[in-house]
Amino acid sequence: MKKQNQILTIPNLMSFFRLCLIPLIIWLYHGKHMYGLAALALVVSGITDVADGYVARHFNMVSDFGKALDPVADKLTQFSMLICLAVRFQWIMVPVVLIFLKEVTTGILKMVVIRKTGVVEGAEWHGKLTTVLLYLTIFIHIVWYDIPKTWSVTLTVVCTAMMVLSFILYGVHNVKMLKSGEK
Numbered sequence: 001m002k003k004q005n006q007i008l009t010i011p012n013l014m015s016f017f018r019l020c021l022i023p024l025i026i027w028l029y030h031g032k033h034m035y036g037l038a039a040l041a042l043v044v045s046g047i048t049d050v051a052d053g054y055v056a057r058h059f060n061m062v063s064d065f066g067k068a069l070d071p072v073a074d075k076l077t078q079f080s081m082l083i084c085l086a087v088r089f090q091w092i093m094v095p096v097v098l099i100f101l102k103e104v105t106t107g108i109l110k111m112v113v114i115r116k117t118g119v120v121e122g123a124e125w126h127g128k129l130t131t132v133l134l135y136l137t138i139f140i141h142i143v144w145y146d147i148p149k150t151w152s153v154t155l156t157v158v159c160t161a162m163m164v165l166s167f168i169l170y171g172v173h174n175v176k177m178l179k180s181g182e183k
Contacts, residue, residue: 009061014052018073021045039142064120075103081138095160102167109174126166133159
């Protein structure tokens with residue numbers, strides 16, 4: 001079996017672990033109001049996100065399945081936590097709606113690209129920067145429970161602007177790949 005077709009790899013297990021952390025983080029944040037532990041679990045999730053990419057590249061464990069699973073784990077974590085925060089900060093519904101639209105649209109477009117070209121691509125710089133900004137925004141809102149509205153809105157606007165830019169850049173890239181029709 002070619003390495004790119006492998007499913008059971010250490011990086012993929014780390015991504016699966018991140019998926020398993022989502023209910024724990026939500027429970028700690030909303031169920032128990034243990035914001036420090038919720039933030040710690042989010043940091044563990046972020047560390048495993050960085051680690052799975054490093055391990056995949058460094059130990060030649062990059063797989064097509066991992067290229068798909070990793071961003072799913074990221075987006076579900078981000079989406080879940082943004083919804084948790086939107087209960088307290090109504091303006092966070094803007095990135096909640098945007099992340100949903102962006103991921104559904106981009107996901108469909110990527111599936112069409114994969115089907116037409118056979119190419120499964122990983123994240124680009126703007127997607128990674130968006131992920132960092134999202135995690136930072138979420139983390140700050142969790143640990144700084146009484147964050148002033150100005151700071152909260154500013155963080156949300158910066159994060160949302162980067163999401164919009166990334167959405168546009170991924171869209172342009174995927175449309176170019178479809179037009180070129182590389183197989």
